[in-house]
Amino acid sequence: MKHLAGLLFCLLLVSVTNADNLDSSAALFLKNCAACHGLNLQGGDAQSLVDGKWVFAPNRDARKLVIKNGIPASGMPPHNTFTTQQINGLVDYIDAKAKAFKDNPTDIQPSAGQTIATLEKSDYTLKVQQWVTDVKIPWAIQFLDPTTALVTERPGGLRIIKNGQLDPQPIKNTPEVWHTGQGGLLDVNVDSEYATNKWIYLSYSHKLDGQNQGMTRVVRGKIVDHTWTDQQVLFEAPHHLYKSTRHHYGSRIVFPPDGYLYFSIGERGHQNDAQDITKPNGKIHRINRDGTIPPNNPFVNKPDAIPSIYTFGNRNPQGLSVHPVTGRVWESEHGPKGGDELNLIQKAGNYGWPEVTFGINYNGTPITPFTTMKGMVDPIIHWTPSIAVCGIEFYDGSLFSKWTNHLIVTSLAFQEVRLVKIEGEKVTDQEILIKRMGRVRDAAIGPDGAIYLATNGPDRILRLIPGVQ
Numbered sequence: 001m002k003h004l005a006g007l008l009f010c011l012l013l014v015s016v017t018n019a020d021n022l023d024s025s026a027a028l029f030l031k032n033c034a035a036c037h038g039l040n041l042q043g044g045d046a047q048s049l050v051d052g053k054w055v056f057a058p059n060r061d062a063r064k065l066v067i068k069n070g071i072p073a074s075g076m077p078p079h080n081t082f083t084t085q086q087i088n089g090l091v092d093y094i095d096a097k098a099k100a101f102k103d104n105p106t107d108i109q110p111s112a113g114q115t116i117a118t119l120e121k122s123d124y125t126l127k128v129q130q131w132v133t134d135v136k137i138p139w140a141i142q143f144l145d146p147t148t149a150l151v152t153e154r155p156g157g158l159r160i161i162k163n164g165q166l167d168p169q170p171i172k173n174t175p176e177v178w179h180t181g182q183g184g185l186l187d188v189n190v191d192s193e194y195a196t197n198k199w200i201y202l203s204y205s206h207k208l209d210g211q212n213q214g215m216t217r218v219v220r221g222k223i224v225d226h227t228w229t230d231q232q233v234l235f236e237a238p239h240h241l242y243k244s245t246r247h248h249y250g251s252r253i254v255f256p257p258d259g260y261l262y263f264s265i266g267e268r269g270h271q272n273d274a275q276d277i278t279k280p281n282g283k284i285h286r287i288n289r290d291g292t293i294p295p296n297n298p299f300v301n302k303p304d305a306i307p308s309i310y311t312f313g314n315r316n317p318q319g320l321s322v323h324p325v326t327g328r329v330w331e332s333e334h335g336p337k338g339g340d341e342l343n344l345i346q347k348a349g350n351y352g353w354p355e356v357t358f359g360i361n362y363n364g365t366p367i368t369p370f371t372t373m374k375g376m377v378d379p380i381i382h383w384t385p386s387i388a389v390c391g392i393e394f395y396d397g398s399l400f401s402k403w404t405n406h407l408i409v410t411s412l413a414f415q416e417v418r419l420v421k422i423e424g425e426k427v428t429d430q431e432i433l434i435k436r437m438g439r440v441r442d443a444a445i446g447p448d449g450a451i452y453l454a455t456n457g458p459d460r461i462l463r464l465i466p467g468v469q
């Protein structure tokens with residue numbers, strides 16, 4: 001009897017202590033975690049912790065490590081001052097909340113387009129949905145038709161997403177890419193007459209056989225029976241101009257209404273080449289869609305010039321987008337330390353790199369005293385410090401009517417997506433739409449008017465839609 005009473009007392013004590021622990025863990029969570037993961041753990045700026053979906057930490061031990069060490073590339077901060085007991089308590093608390101959430105499944109979002117954050121922005125409540133996971137370093141996204149999107153993966157995969165479902169098999173027979181440094185399979189775009197001609201365009205880092213030398217190459221082809229066929233090489237630089245550097249390939253491909261194909265190549269880490277029109281790197285190029293050179297290109301009559309060059313002095317242009325009304329091409333390029341630029345492309349324009357920049361060398365030394373110079377085109381705006389600006393896309397969809405003809409701007413290092421409002425040739429406002437949800441490489445406007453984002457760390461496609469206000 002005595003023993004039994006003692007046992008009961010102990011059990012009571014244990015359960016009281018557990019409840020106490022959960023309470024103190026709840027307080028700890030509220031203070032340290034709720035700002036990002038949401039008051040009820042269902043997601044906010046960061047993902048839900050109660051939906052049973054784990055991107056980084058599939059089991060309890062992994063969760064403990066993630067809480068202690070953080071995930072620096074994703075904006076999950078370390079909590080290394082917490083005791084083991086506090087961390088264990090937080091994991092217990094998350095488990096208990098997840099179970100309660102699971103027992104009440106009416107709250108659970110559909111898995112395709114599961115909402116991971118709801119954010120108040122000046123024009124809209126913005127819902128961030130996780131649309132597709134299981135992609136590897138997605139570099140570009142583009143819609144083929146109302147139900148099909150194409151995604152490039154930097155290691156080389158060309159993937160199809162049909163009705164929000166990722167086809168598990170990459171397209172067969174796509175070109176071999178040199179996946180090293182910043183190289184790999186880069187942009188994908190679809191001919192504006194795709195419905196009749198079926199052409200799909202790719203840019204990638206092309207390596208010479210048996211040599212560690214590469215350059216951006218542009219091809220087009222068709223997808224037939226899940227296989228890349230009928231490939232034509234549209235742009236390939238002379239092989240003696242290939243480089244052994246691993247970075248600054250650009251690149252984007254766009255089709256403005258003038259009928260030409262514009263694409264970009266970064267300066268491949270050879271900054272002075274950007275001013276040299278006998279070199280393909282550090283330029284925006286313009287070709288016909290079959291790869292031939294338009295006779296009215298600006299440098300076709302200059303001896304030794306690369307005839308496809310349209311502008312020069314571009315550092316590493318990883319964004320191109322066509323203005324929906326004017327049809328003009330806007331460009332974004334990475335500066336060095338500081339001096340990321342948004343430019344409006346004009347024929348034969350010299351965009352200044354490295355003679356003119358708002359940036360400095362990574363070691364802090366100046367590159368040039370000049371931020372502007374006669375005969376060179378100034379950026380529309382620059383971002384200093386660098387946000388590491390990547391893909392840009394004008395909004396022309398139906399869901400966010402207040403954003404019509406404004407620019408969606410993505411960033412790698414700052415892990416941001418910005419809305420950049422543009423009137424004529426001026427930027428009138430900038431707002432950060434999402435932050436710390438991965439490095440964002442590309443944005444596409446879907447046929448449904450949603451904004452689709454290719455992110456890395458975690459690797460996934462996010463979807464932005466307006467929420468209920």
Ligand code: HEC
Pocket residue numbers: 029032033034035036037045046047049053054055056057058063066067071074075076077079090436437438457458
């Ligand atoms: C500043 C924002 C922020 C704070 C504060 C924060 N987190 Fe996170 N957390 C994140 C982000 C961002 C991720 C990665 C989510 C993503 O990008 O998918 C993450 C991921 C996680 C993961 C891994 C999820 C998975 O799917 O594997 C766990 C577990 C986690 N957080 C728990 C916590 C806990 C517990 C706290 C408080 C002690 C906390 N976080 C505080 C932003 C935050």
